[in-house]
Amino acid sequence: MTSHASTSTSPVRRGAPGWLGRTGYVGLGGAVLIALLFGFVFVKGGYLLTVMQLAMIYGVFCVGLNFFMGYTGQASFGQNAFAAIGGYGSAILCVEYGLPPVLALLVAMAIAGVAAVVVGWPTLRLRGHYLAMATFALGLITYDVSVQWESLTKGYMGYAGIPPLGIGPFEVEDERAKLVCLMVILVFGLWVSGRLRNSRFGRALRAISTSEPGAAALGIRIPYYKLAAFVIAALYASVAGSLFAHVVGFISPEVFGLQMVVVTFTMLYVGGIGTVLGPAIGAIVASLLPEIVRSTGRFQDIAYALLLLGLLVYAPKGLSALSGLGRPRAAEPKPGS
């Protein structure tokens, strides 16, 4: 533990700009690794392309969730509800109403945003466990609705025949092109996240995450900022849901079920909650891990769990903290103070 502690604190000390010590190299190494990974996936093609596509979609979801859970420090177990709105919204609007995918995505986003305001306004006054429970209920209710409201959602059977993404006559049908498209969207989502984090708005969110009294005493309207973070997370979730619908072409209640909550939490913590890049890194790593442990055959679940546990023990601040890339929070008290 002690030897590890010293390696994980050092990236935390923010060096002068341009400083490239060990932590800088770790970041650079990480970037090279990700570039190599994408190169490999593009050359190899096949199933790995699908894995990476889903990683990008989950990445979008997690970058959004990070606004609420990371920057603002609140718990939500129900953000999958907004992914369901995005997914079903896109599917229904495209298939039943013939809307072009991009327009459908935007309309679904607007619906998810309004839903988030309506749901968030009363619930965000709750604190801690109560807020968590309320959001959890929201996810369960949405799941039930998507199962029961068969005339709209086709229930358990799921919704098939959703057209691929595209603008006008151009449809993104090639698997590699889909991945590129998703990468661009994820990078845009990250850009938005980074830009907001380091601004007056982002500072207010991050202040709330560690001291609500402190933030309120400085004039920050806490309910407003919590709601804003919740709605932003919902918008990202909706986009992720829409993307899933278009890229896979099929959705069912299970896609947006409890599994999604578990998976995205894992990604958030593995990558580094509260950092800019962490959610995306976590989404990629947590999506690839099952593929890596697959070779262990019937022990793959155990191997996966052990790997995750190892990551959480040896990189408790997430993988992005190892590089200093995501400007992680510092942790250990200064020795001797």
Added chain:
Amino acid sequence: MALLEVRRLTKRFAGLTANNSIDLDVPEGCLFAVIGPNGAGKTTFFNMISGFMPPTDGTIAFAGETITGLRQDRIAAKGLVRTFQLVQLFKGLTVAENVEVGFHLATRGGVAAALARPSWFRRQEADVHARARELLGFVGLAGVADQDAELLPYGQQRLLEVARALAAKPRLLLLDEPAAGLNAHETDALAEVVQELNRKGTTVLLIEHDMALVTRIAHRIAVLDFGCKIAEGTPDEIKRHPDVIAAYLGTEEAAHA
């Protein structure tokens, strides 16, 4: 008309009267101290004035306007800013960022401005950045601006909380035991900062246990005991006041003797 006018302020917790019909006037420009033994009701008094706790009874007027029952951030927006007995730093943020948060009220711009970064917003952010460093210089923390706030030693955390509150440009600054837990040297540094900002025009209402410190820097002192205001006056008057000596100084001096 005083800047802060408190009338019959009362707070009852199931059976316990933490503040019993307190009247207090804090004139503009004053460095006013509230003292009293542990549990006298000082923090409760602050909590009500700053909107963190609704009073059971009584009124609070700030700059001629009733603020009783307003939400904390509304009160802060009117220029009444507080610090906390238990330091409330923003731990994931750097020292400089903590102060930058303090500029929240003095600045504007939300999601749209942060994304589009129009020139006024860029100027504002640069300005906030520079002024945060100035304030850190004022309290003597310029050297640690880029450190993580939670890595600061305790004495500096208290100074940071004061700098952060100053960023909000208070007309009235409430400081709840800012010198608690500080060593003699740090206490002097803090006292100097408080006197200096008061000279620059900020009215200060200060809770403090350290009698020597209070009598040295305060213009006027009110004494609470068991939820009641038992005395008010200049430091010299308070030092000589028989009730105060009995309730507070007496016990303390007896303990030191």
